[in-house]
Amino acid sequence: MTASPNRYSKATILLHWLAALLIIGLIVVGQMMEDMQGSEKLQLLDLHRKIGLLTGVIFLARLVFFFLHARPEADPVWPPLQAKFAKLIHLLLYILPIVMVASGMASMMLFGLGEYVDSGDYAGYSTAAESVKPLIVHGIGSKLLVASIVLHVVGTIYHHFIKKDGIMDRMSLLRSR
Numbered sequence: 001m002t003a004s005p006n007r008y009s010k011a012t013i014l015l016h017w018l019a020a021l022l023i024i025g026l027i028v029v030g031q032m033m034e035d036m037q038g039s040e041k042l043q044l045l046d047l048h049r050k051i052g053l054l055t056g057v058i059f060l061a062r063l064v065f066f067f068l069h070a071r072p073e074a075d076p077v078w079p080p081l082q083a084k085f086a087k088l089i090h091l092l093l094y095i096l097p098i099v100m101v102a103s104g105m106a107s108m109m110l111f112g113l114g115e116y117v118d119s120g121d122y123a124g125y126s127t128a129a130e131s132v133k134p135l136i137v138h139g140i141g142s143k144l145l146v147a148s149i150v151l152h153v154v155g156t157i158y159h160h161f162i163k164k165d166g167i168m169d170r171m172s173l174l175r176s177r
Helices: 010-034 038-068 080-110 113-119 122-129 133-163 167-171
Strands: none
Touching (some): 010 080, 010 133, 010 167, 038 080, 038 113, 080 133, 113 122
């Protein structure tokens, strides 16, 4: 399971796509919950926190593979600004999921919101959630994460359809080269 100079390891690729699917699902569920109230919101919130914890575990495994396995280098012919921007987006895509899991866990465990979810007490949850600072971090983090994902996808589309440089092959589930 080692990576070649132009491709990530199979384990890293699988963890990338699994984490991506889970994160997209979490974003969708998070958006759905924003305008909900009552027991339906708490049921979705319970699902959201369970998938969030699973995503956190998968993401930690992904970080381990990031540091233990060889990975492709950035293309040396990229303009310096493009290389720095790509590095920033990738850094955000590693940091923000950790921030999201940490702020979600802090909200549920340290500030007691999980007890309201477990008991189905929407009124108690709603009142308590207003004063939980990690939820503010969670909300801002979700917006930054969505923006980072959009920029990441735009970058891959640019490389695949405009540059045609094969950069997507590095993380592709299907081996094309």
